[in-house]
Amino acid sequence: MKSMIDSHIHLDHYKDEEIEAIISSSPTIQSFISVSYDIESARRNLLLSEKYSKVKPAFGYHPEQSLPNENELANLITWIESNKEKMVAIGEVGLPYYLRMEAGDPSFPLHGYIELLEAFIILAKKWEMPIVLHAVYDDAPVVCDLLEKHSIEKAHFHWFKGDSKTIQRLIRNGYFISFTPDIVYEEEIQEIAKVFPIDQIMVETDGPWPFEGPFQGLVTHPKMMNDSVSFLSKQKGMSIQEVYRQLYHNTKCFYSL
Known part of the structure; x- marks a missing residue:
């Protein structure tokens, strides 16, 4: 049995019957790190974790949406604080790269999103929790600045994309990244995997996000992660059993499972 952990999935975005089917058909998946989008998403992930012991929730506010108003944010922070013992991380949080690209507006205001992210970083530091980040391309260095400012050590950049300078910065800081199934067909992602140390890598689905190829x-x-492991095995020149063991160890230790 090749034990795995899905290090980033939105289980709350699946239908109930799909969740049941995924968990029952995934005996080798020891844990699902189910990240949250907003307070309703966090509440559902909490309920799922109470129903399924393999579901490990992370609570946060996904950046690819409008900013919460003052009351919404206060309610979310209060709720997370009252349930912090039941989560394994702060997440998913970060900056709205794709929202800005879709808007096609170079003056898109980032400052509110930066303050929101920093508030979550401060909570992660205060509670000594890992933080799950949505930070790609030009946003990644900005996020690194904030993490370094608050001396954050446990940072997980999910589905990371960025330049070589930022990649080396992540490696030096001991941050982790995770690869989705698109590693088997996206050259950009394959190039990142080539240089990133195997002991700072995890695998994920980001489900229910659909893939191509x-x-x-x-x-x-989650069975799609087997293809990711197979690709990493060939690329790193390691046996597939070694890669399964390393990725499982990385994720288990990172999330203190």
Whole structure:
């Protein structure tokens, strides 16, 4: 049995019957790190963790949406604080790269998002929790600045994309990244995997986000991570058993599971 952990999934975005099917058909998946989008998402992830012991929730506010108003943010922070013992991380939080690109507006205001992210970073530091980050391309160095400012050590950049300078910065700081199934067909992602140390890597699905290539038209399922492991095995020149063991160890230790 090749034990794995899905280090980043939005289980709350699946239908109830899909969640049941995913968990029952994934005996080798020891844990699902289910990240949250907003307070309703966090509440559902909490309920899922109470129903399924393998579900490990992370609570946060996804950046690819409008900023919460003052009351919404206060309610979210209060709720997270009252449930912090039940989560394994702060997440998913970060900066709205794709929202800005879709808007096509170079003056898109980032300052409110930066303050929101910093508030979550401060909580992660205060509670000694890992933080799960949505920070790609030009946003990644900004996020690194904030993490370094608050001396954050446990940072997980999910589905990371960025330049070589930022990649080396992440490596030096001991930050982790995770690869989705698109590693088997996206050259950009393959190039990042080539240089990133195996002991700072995890795998994820980011489900239910759909994938292309050999996964075109399929519902995203944790079994797709086997293809990611197979690719990493060939790229790193390691046996597939070694890669399974290393990735499982990385994720288990990072999230204190």
